[in-house]
Amino acid sequence: MISGAWRGRKVPVLDSPGLRPTPDRIRETLFNWLQGELTDTTCVDLFAGTGALGLECLSRGSRFCHFIDQQSAVCRHLNTQLQTLGGASKSQVHCAAASDFVGNFKNSADIVFVDPPYRANLIEPLLPALSQWQTRWFYIETASDETLPDAPEHWSLHRKVKAGQVLAQLYYNTRTD
Numbered sequence: 001m002i003s004g005a006w007r008g009r010k011v012p013v014l015d016s017p018g019l020r021p022t023p024d025r026i027r028e029t030l031f032n033w034l035q036g037e038l039t040d041t042t043c044v045d046l047f048a049g050t051g052a053l054g055l056e057c058l059s060r061g062s063r064f065c066h067f068i069d070q071q072s073a074v075c076r077h078l079n080t081q082l083q084t085l086g087g088a089s090k091s092q093v094h095c096a097a098a099s100d101f102v103g104n105f106k107n108s109a110d111i112v113f114v115d116p117p118y119r120a121n122l123i124e125p126l127l128p129a130l131s132q133w134q135t136r137w138f139y140i141e142t143a144s145d146e147t148l149p150d151a152p153e154h155w156s157l158h159r160k161v162k163a164g165q166v167l168a169q170l171y172y173n174t175r176t177d
Helices: 024-033 052-059 072-085 098-104 124-130
Strands: 042-046 064-069 091-095 111-114 137-143 155-163 166-173
Touching: 024 052, 024 155, 024 166, 042 052, 042 098, 052 064, 052 072, 052 111, 064 072, 064 098, 072 091, 098 124, 111 124
Parallel strands: 042 064, 042 111, 064 091, 111 137
Antiparallel strands: 137 166, 155 166
16 A cells, blocks of 8 residues: 555455556556545445555545455455455445446445456446446546547546556546536
8 A cells, every 4th residue: 555544555466367456656646646535435446456446545534445346256355455454344345247336336436446457348338327427536547558438528637647558547527516
């Protein structure tokens, strides 16, 4: 963890195909962008994998985080990490496909992280449903050479950074003004 209550804690990465944590440099930049936006928020970490983004949110004061991943071994690993860190009461791990979760989620979230396996074309099918959410911030991470589908017209690109093989983009939902 980079900052907050769990600063300096190392979270082990499960050995699973396609699982890759968001690089520290990108994560630090993202959370600098979101500084002041995390306290008492609800987050959704789609394609959670290592859980690094959602865990960082909880470490920095988010009220609750939903972690979504369809691999049962990853879900078990996330639950174990949340227990170890003391974050189980402030989170829920959903072992489901991101598309199923997005289509059925009836609550609200302040920040959504969309960080699917690279080059798997998993973002575009989620955009119609996500565009209906009253979420303030949407973070999308792709491979730097990957073509990102057009964002909904009411999502304004707030910031973006390219570092190595990663392209990170943070969108602000203007419908939440």
